[in-house]
Amino acid sequence: MNHILQKDELIKHIKTCLKKTALPQDIYEPYIARPFQTTGFFDDLSPYIEIESHGYILIQYERGVKVLNKRTKEADEVIYWILEDTIFLTVYLDMMRQYQVDNIQTHLPNDPSIHQQIVERVNEAFRAIGGLYEKWHHEGKRASIETQSKK
Template sequence: MNQILQKDELIKRIDSCLKKTSLPQDIYEPYVARPFQTTGFFDDLSPYIDIDPSGYILIQYERGIKVLHKRTKEADEVVYWILEDTIFLTVYLDMMRQYQVDNIQTHLPNDPSIHKQIVERVHESFRAIGGLYEKWHHEGKRASIETPAKK
């Protein structure tokens, strides 16, 4: 039987993985605990997690509407799902910082070299983390996690 980890234990695992990368901690740190918020504004298509005695409920919203509500008992799936989102977001925000854009009035150039840099940095981050999470990243497991469960 899988042990159900609580919020603080999951956050510790996620943070431990992210510290293995070269990503700027000041950017990713606020996003590590965000998936466990239960009230307020929910960012579109970001992962949110509810924990109950039988496991984890994976939740996503789009325009305020819940578009994903799926159960898992696997803590590693929760950690991986949050890592995928947090790593991509951190890389993107760091690129915005480098190009001095605000994503409101100024934006990253729509250029294949920018996209390539983002993809390479995400891959590099998962390479630094290694193990199961790197394997799942290359297999595209996020898509299967975000596929709603069949009823």
């Protein structure tokens, strides 16, 4: 995709991808539009997107400080980046629901089997989506997206 997609178009693509998975829609639905918020509290290391006429600005915050401010013209990179975050978050929140923990007073067990379940469910979701996004997931493209470009 080289055409600059607007927020509603990007969200539509993301929803289409997520509906191919077995992930609970009630969990991921509220998080799909979050990357496009422009004011308020910004979750640490979550993707945020600004759309310009010639591309996108990929943004991340940590403790209220902008730690990533990177440009791309590729809508697929934006969609993939949001999918990576949303899928992991959805799997994690669903696991919390399954184990009946609140992540405040009770937490998921720090156990290799729990970590393995999370990895398997994330991989399963990307397998269901397939195509370029699955390929990028297995290649670890998120790390290259989140690396600040050299000027």
